[in-house]
Structures are given as structure tokens and as C-alpha cells.
Amino acid sequence: MTALLVATAAAALLCLALLATVLIVRARIARLDSRTRHRRSEVSTILRTLLVDEGIAPAPRSPSTLHAVASVVTRVHGEDRESLQRWLDANGATALAKQGMRDRRAIERARAIRLYVRTTTEPSSILMVRMLDDPDPRVRGVAALEWGSTGSTEAIAPVLAAACRAERRLPPLVASIAIMRCRLLDVESLHAAWSTRDPDGLRVALSTGSAAGLAGVQSHAITALTHDDPLVRIAAADALRRVGTRRSLEPLRERLTLEANPIARRHVDEAILALGGGA
Amino acid sequence: MIPAELAAWLAASLVVVTIAFGIYFALYQLLYVTIVIRAIGAIADERRWASDELLSGTFASPLTPGVSVLVPAHNESAGSVACVESLLRLQYPQVQIIVVDDGSTDGTSEVLRAAFPMTPTDEEPISPVPVGGVIESIHRFDHHDALLIRKSSVGRRADAVNAALQFARHELVCMIDGDSILSPTALLRVVQPFIDDPTVVASGGIVRPANGAVLIEAEVDRVEVPSRLIERIQVLEYLRAFLVGRAGWSAIKGLLIISGAFGVFRRDTLVQLGGLDAESLAEDAELVVAAHRHHRTEREPYRIVFVADPVCWTEVPATWSAVSRQRKRWSQGLGELLRGARDMMLRPRYGALGMVTLPYFWLFEQWGAPLVIVAMVLAALSGALGLIPWIAIGLALVVSYFVAVATSLLAIAIELGATPDYRTGRSMRRLILTAFLEPILFYLPHALWRMIGLIRAIRSTPSEWGVQQRSGFVQRATTGQAA
Helix, strand or coil: CCHHHHHHHHHHHHHHHHHHHHHHHHHHHHHHHHHHHHHHHHHHHHHHHHHHHHCCCCCCCCCCHHHEEEEEEHHHHHHHHHHHHHHHHHHHEEEEHHCCCCCCHHHHHHHHHHHHHHHHCCCCCCHHHHHCCCCCHHHHHHHHHHHHHHHHHHHHHHHHHHHHHCCCCCCHHHHHHHHHHHCCCCHHHHHHHHHHCHHHHHHHHHHHHHHHHCCCHHHHHHCCCCCHHHHHHHHHHHHHHHHHHHHHHHHHHHHHHHHHCHHHHHHHHHHHHHHHCCC | CHHHHHHHHHHHHHHHHHHHHHHHHHHHHHHHHHHHHHHHHHHHHHHHHHHHHHHHHHHHCCCCCCCEEEEECCCCCCCCCHHHHHHHHHCCEEEEEEEEEEECCCCCHHHHHHHHHHHHHCCCCCCCCCCCCCCCEEEEECCEEEEEEEEEECCHHHHHHHHHCCCCCCCCEEEEECCEEEEEEEEHHHHHHHHHCCCCCEEEEEEEEEECCCCEEEEEEEEECCHHHHHHHHHHHHHHHHHHHHHHHHHHHCCCCCCCCCCEEEHHHHCCCCCCCCCCCCCHHHHHHHHHHHHCCCCEEEEEEEEEEEEEEECCCCCCHHHHHHHHHHHHHHHHHHHHHHHHCHHHHHHHHHHHHHHHHHHHHHHHHHHHHHHHHHHHHHHHHCCCCHHHHHHHHHHHHHHHHHHHHHHHHHHHHHHCCCCHHHHHHHHHHHHHHHHHCHHHHHHHHHHHHHHHHHHHCCCCCCHHHHHHEEEECCCEECC
């Protein structure tokens, strides 16, 4: 009986504690909301001073303010961007980011990458390649996307190489998003995919190269039509639909007669139609 | 009065039974707490890593896999138009919508044809998947990449899904119910795991009751915990099952169920498995088990994940009788599922699913209801025979009541921290009040329904589509006019 009484009291206390937890969580959320509002007003003041008044903005109250200002950098260009980057650098953002990139916690490394890329005008390739090799796949993804967001052509080859390698790979879609953000001007930037013939790498190269309108992708796409992986064949057909010429019609028709995968057949068919080979 | 010897024997037996129930109860709580802890970690992690930039990048990438959304509908005239409108507004680059009217008698096809211009077509199936019902007509939407297929019903949702699967042409397929509303970014979010990890074969999102939700142009604008008790109870259940339960099971790599109301699968995996099992009542769970079995047998790396962020709103039954029918069906489905998966139970080769999830569902979800009823009958008998003092029985009931309330309060706390949906004062008050009322009003009838479902599963009673009275969503035009 005593045990039951103790259990009843313990269960009732647990309920009360959880009820209190619900109320505490609610109060905490309200406090966080209010803190966010304060930070937003602090960031607004800094942005107004730097971008509108062109004066000297106050120092940040906390590192979170640096991250908040850094998130605005990607949305502005030219002098405004430089002005924000100068302020960030002057207030220790670069040093903080470099230190954060060595943090044990993956989320902190990811935040640090964002801060670093947004603070510097030209991120160091050595540093970014190292982050593309991070043990945590999410950190690698953030590194690729952030590097890509700078629009730098330099990022293309390392990002694609990271998608083609055997270990610590970058998911193909993340690589494609990153490359799409860069200035893809030359089909040779996608060399890693053509040389390794890695299926994921080829899909990335065919999709991004054709989406960028690079005519040089055509010959690689024709070769890829015979690849073992149906996803690569689909990407090749889509690439030819985008950048192919009538030269591609013959290999596409040949593929159509051999293709067993119904989805790939449909894509090949669509490419033939788009290139005017329907009749 | 009973003889002394018999009384002694009964007393000894009751001690043994009480200890057994105590161990059962403690084991259940221990496992549940473990799952909750893992769920909290997983949800917190997911929120920390959420990135809108990745979503916009995914939207813009030419490599983002297309998704065919399969919508089986049976007598869904009240909600099907809102459902299709929400799908047409999805923020996703390539979406093919396939609605299957599975022998509806309430004019579901006619309502859809009146709402969206479409023309008959003689579309050929792309993938060979066995379908029981006969396809009567196929219409292609004039202005969208969408099909409406009308077929005769064989009484199973799975058959309607398979009919749609035949025509799916994208790499991924998403299954939703004909009365569900997806939030605009839901598909982008639920597809993220496929992007992050090529070994992901299935991904499920969170499903929430939408009863009483206000829609503006097929998008949920405002949501409150409904006023009817039975609907509120289901809100709590969904919080416990989806937010806490599935996030926890996913975190230990033992996810058994991806809801048929909102799940994404690789099309090739589905076709390879021959589509959904049209004989099963728990076809969604059956599919997940089949995927586990297939990949484990083939020794292929794979992951089946749950994402606690993307939301699918669905209408839950609003009457006790409808809930009763639904729960009997669910329980029967679970019974059939576990019978089919008994060869995987306690087999290390099936990983966490075989060693933890399936035994847990067998022991606590399937047999939990009958055991609760047996325990209550035994307690009442013992009290009546004077073997256990009534006060002790009462205290034991109070303990289990408080533990049940605590479980719900924990789910509410996690929900508050994870999403902004039910943060208004009124919603909070309603949820907390329901947490205290539910064990008193719902647990016993629920246990009885589950037991009936289990008996039906044991007797292999045939069953069909669940009949549910739909009231549809509250649509509000942008001008503020209620429709």
C-alpha cells in the first residue's frame, strides 16, 4: 500500500512538473520571440546606418547579431555588400568564423561556414575544399551551397569532384544546386564527371551544363545515352532536349529502339520530339 | 465467502499476475521514454538544420526529382476539390497529380470535372502493377499535369493507389488521401531526405487533424484545436503518434509506419514490390515492412525516414461512431500486418525493426488493449472477492491515469517547442484539458474497439474502405467571404 501511495504521489508530481514544463516552454517561446524582435531592431539599426546613412554602425551586442547581418549579405550587391562585409570583418566575424569551422559540433561548423563565406569577398579555396571534406554530410552540403552562392567559377571543379569521389561524397542534387549558382561558362569545368564517368557526377554535369546552355555538353550526353544507369540515360536525354542539335537525333533514335526502361524511353521520346524528329 | 485454500491460491496467483502487469507496464514506459528522448533529439536537430535556402535551391535545381502525387478518393466529394487545389499550389518544380475515383457513389468525379476543365484521354499505363478494379475512364486536366482516373472499386484503398501508380512517371511518388491538404512547401521538405542521402527509399511527413481549419485559396490559414471533444482527443493522439512516436522510431531506424495520408517513396521500389498489398488493411505499414524486408534481404543500404516538419492536414472523424469504425479497422490492419511480419520478429538481420519495433507493436499496441481489459476485470474481481482492498485498486488506477496524462502533457510540450500551430492560449487550454479528460472518457472504449479489431484480424474478417462522413474544409475567399 505504501508503495502505491508513493507511486501515486510520484505520478501526480510528474504530471504537475510536466504541466509546469508546458507553461515554461510557452513562456520561453514568448521570451525568444521578444529577443528575436529586439535583435531584429538592432540589425535594422545597423543596416540603416551602413546602407542608408552610410555612417558608423554600432558594434554588435552578441555573435548572433553578426550571423543575422551576414544573412543579409547574400541579398545585396555592389557597394552595399562590401559595406556590410567590411563591418562584419571589423567586428571580428572572419576570426569568429575561422574558429567556428574547427568546432566539434557540426551545426557550429555549418554556421561558421555561412558566416565566413558571407563576410569575405573571396573565400579561400583551401579552406572551402577542407570543409567539403568534412565528416558530417550536412556540413559538406552547407559548404557546397555557400561556396556556390558566391557565384565563383573556382567552386565548380571541387564541388563536382566531391560529388564523384568514393568517400565523403556530396549528394548529387546539392552539388547541382551549388554549381547552378556559379558562373558555369566552360564545359571543361565539369571535367571530373567526364573523366570518372561516375553516375552521380555525370547526372550533375549533364543537368547543370545543359541548363547553362553549354553546347559542348552534347557530345558527352550522346556518349552517356549508353550508360548502364537509367538515371544517367534520362539526364542525357534531357540534356540533349535542351542543348542538342539535329546531330543528336540519330543516337537518340538508336537509343529508343534499345531502351527497356519505360521512363527513360519517355525522356528519349520527348528529346526527339523537341529536336524536331517526331515525324 | 470463499474457502481459505482457494483464497490463498487466488491471492498467490494475483500476486504473480500483478507483478507480471507491473513489469509489462514498466517495460512499456521505459521503451516509451526512450522513444520520446530520441524524438526530442531528432526534432531539435531537424529544426536546427532547417534551411530555407536549401529549399529554394532544391526548387531551382534541374536535378530535383519529379514527384507523382497519387490521390485515392472514395466518396470524397466534400474535400477532393480543396485537396487538388492545394496540390496545384505546391511549391515544387515537377509535380504530376493522379486522382483515382475508386467507385465513388457521391459524385466525386463529377465534382472534380466541374471544378477543373479536363478532357477524356486514352493514356497507357507506364508501369506494370496489378490492379483489381476495372478502369472505366481517364481524363486529363486541360491546364495542369494531372489525371483523373475513374475505376470500379474492389473495396480497398491500396487498389486505388496501385491504379494511380501505373500512370506515375516521376522518380518519386507521394501518396496522400483524397481529403488531405498539403502545406505549400510540404513536398519540398519531405523530399529533402532523398536529396541529402541517396539511400533514402521512403520518407513520411507529419499529419495533423484539420477539422475546423480555415482555408484561404486551398491553403490552411488558421488552425485551432477543435471544440468537439472527440476531435480534440484525436489532435492529442496525432501529436503523440506523429510528432513523438514516428520521430522517435525514425531516430532509432525502426520506423514501421509511414502514413498513407502523406508519404513519399521511390517509384522503382514501389513497382519492384508490386505496389501496395491490396489485401491488407494497413497497406501503408505493409509497404514499409515490405521495403525493410526487401532491402535487408538484398543487403542493400537503405533508410526510411520521418520528417517532423512538412505538414499534411487531414479531416479526422467527427463522431464517436466514426472513430469507433476507424479504430476497429486500424486495429484489424495492425493485427494482419504483424501476422504477416512474424518471421521478421526478434530476428537480428532485420535490425531495429525486427528487434525493437515489431516486438513493441506486438506486445503493447496489439495486445495492449486486451491486456488492459483483462487487468481491469481481474482488479474488479479481486476487489469484489476481497483479495485486494478497493483503495489499492483505486490508487493503481490513479497512477495509470496520471502517467497517461503525463504522456499527453509531454507531447504538448514538445509540440509547443517544435511548431507554432497550436500556440494560441485557447488551443493550449483545450489541449491541456483534453489531456486530463482523455484517459477517463476515451481509453476504455478505445481499448474495446481495438480488441474487436484484433478479434477480426485473428478471424480474418473481410473489410472494406472505411466509410467516413466528410464535412469538408471551411473555405474563406480572400475577400473574407465564407463559403
